[in-house]
Amino acid sequence: MQPKHYDITIIGAGVSSVFLAYTLMKQNEHVSIHMVDIGKELSERVCGLDQGKECTCKGQCCKYIGFAGLGKSEGKFNYTNDFGGELGRKIGKQSTLELMREVDEILCEFGGDVIPSYSTRNEVLSDRAAKVGLKVLSTEVRHLGTRLANEVFQKMYEVLKKQVSFSFETTIDTISKHEDGFHIQSDNEKFTTGKVVIGTGMSGSAWLKKQTESLGLHPGETRLDLGIRVEMKGNQLHSILQDTFETKLKIERETFSATTYCMNPRGRIIRKHQHGVVMPDGQNAREEDTPSANLNFSLFVPSYFPSHDQAMDYAVNIIGGINQGRERIVVQRLEDFQFNRKTTSLQENSVGPSLNGECGSVREEVPELYGMALEEFLACVEDLIGERVHPDTLLYGLDAKFYEPKLPTKENFETEVSNLYLIGDCSGETHSLSQAAASGIYLGKYLGKYLGNENAKN
Incomplete structure (x- = not known):
């Protein structure tokens, strides 16, 4: 029996991966997407820490891993280049701001607009602060809060399930490169995929190090x-x-x-x-x-x-x-x-x-x-x-x-291994929910267009 094959496999179901998958769906309704995460689906991510008690999880804490990743915690999206990562330096500050606007539009599409956004910009304060040796960093903010963040991401999950296949509580053991893409072995299944996108965030640092070393990739500072x-x-x-x-x-x-x-x-x-x-x-x-x-x-x-x-x-x-x-x-x-x-x-x-x-x-x-x-x-x-x-x-x-160590990637987030991409915090380029989500949209548009052209040729 031949193993299953997917066009794209996304490892990690955090914010960057969620926005990547959603963008891919919008760009190409025929692309086959598989998303794998070591954690649980959102409705099952329950931990005593959520009620201010001790962690009640077996293994890794559900507060930090699973569908939506850290997006379920407070759901605070800061739309700025002043802090939260260096995505602007990688793909351009204006492009980053435009992508973050798209992030906000998607959040609002799924109910995030019940919480008004606000701005921290204050020119008078900035001038006063500069005179005493401080700089004021400004941002537009959509602060969903934990309850609303969970509702928004749950709605996104219901939509993604129409085209994305999910494997939760699954560990990827090996990723091996072959001419036709990648062969992947998990603790539950074996399958092949044309492209691999890793969006494991901070929680998957030890796993990422092991996998990238086996593929001949070595992180820097x-x-x-x-x-x-x-x-x-x-x-x-x-x-x-x-x-x-x-x-x-x-x-x-x-x-x-x-x-x-x-x-x-x-x-x-x-x-x-x-x-x-x-x-x-x-x-x-x-x-x-x-x-x-x-x-x-x-x-x-x-x-x-x-x-x-x-x-x-x-x-x-x-x-x-x-x-x-x-x-x-x-x-x-x-x-x-x-x-x-x-x-x-x-x-x-x-x-x-x-x-x-x-x-x-x-x-x-x-x-x-x-x-x-x-x-x-x-x-x-x-x-x-x-x-x-x-x-x-x-x-x-x-x-x-x-933070995750930086692995060299091209402007499109592709590593030195062809068809292997890193997005979100594990890329070392983003340090916030908004920039992580923006990196997902950016790659989703690129891959959606690329796969569309490939399908047209075939």
Whole structure:
């Protein structure tokens, strides 16, 4: 019996892959598409972390893998070239913005328009910030929130099922190149395919490394962002947030650059589990029935390592040391941090912690670079808002944002192995839902046109 054959096999069912498959369907109704993911379909992606409890998953966590990938978490789509990846540098900034507009149109087509989009652009604030040494990064935002994101992607799934065949809870064991395309062996089946698109995101880094090495592909440098998460009085930044839901600020010095990430007015801090370590993560006020009175964000400092292994070893060593073999996250008052003394109690603290961390010394447990960046950043913020950052502000160590190592790809995302493509975060070009989705649309149009021409010839 001959194995099944597909025109295109997409490995990974995250955001980039979903938008790729949808675009392919629109471009060519006859192309056969197979999508494989190690996780579950969206309706079965249930984890205790979704209710603020401990992870209840067997194997990899359903919060991060499965249909829609990280798109189901908060569904925050930032439409900008200022941050979130380097897609603009690869295919052109204007093309990237146009593709992100298409991303938004598709989200709205499936019900995302019930949440209005908003802009963080503020020219007056940008001018003020520049005078104190800060840059304001701007974006258009469609923030779906977890419930709506799940509804939108579930509707997309129902449409995709009409033309796409899915294999969930399936691991691809081998990908081998042959003259007629690729032979693929999974733990469930064996099949052939003309083209392979990998969109496994951050969660599939170990698997991707194994597969690309077997195909003769070797990644280059890897980016890693680490930083302290800050929780302050909810009105502390009112003067710069009053016209926008979130403001992203950047500070640049000779020895570092640092950018605020995941700013959550009235949000809470929760535990984030990734790569075997536990970190403080921000949860938006829209995700909670009882929003907090605080504001939280992380200040990330990017670093670059020669390999993915070195980046991961560095992060896991530091954060794992803080965790101490459990879910420990250290928290320290800003004033204690500034005077280099341990925080021993938060009972009388005017900023009530939204996360039950362990009092201690962030300064002692976090590398000096990240504390120095935060101090210089907060000094600029004080100049910007015209007041002192409250001494009861809380600092949590240590948050991280992981990236995939970069593998060389052409403008169309094709690797050095013909007919093998990388999209989304695993390409190393995108670091956000919007740019990942845009990369999927971009490749979908290219492959749809290519396959259309091939079919015309036949």
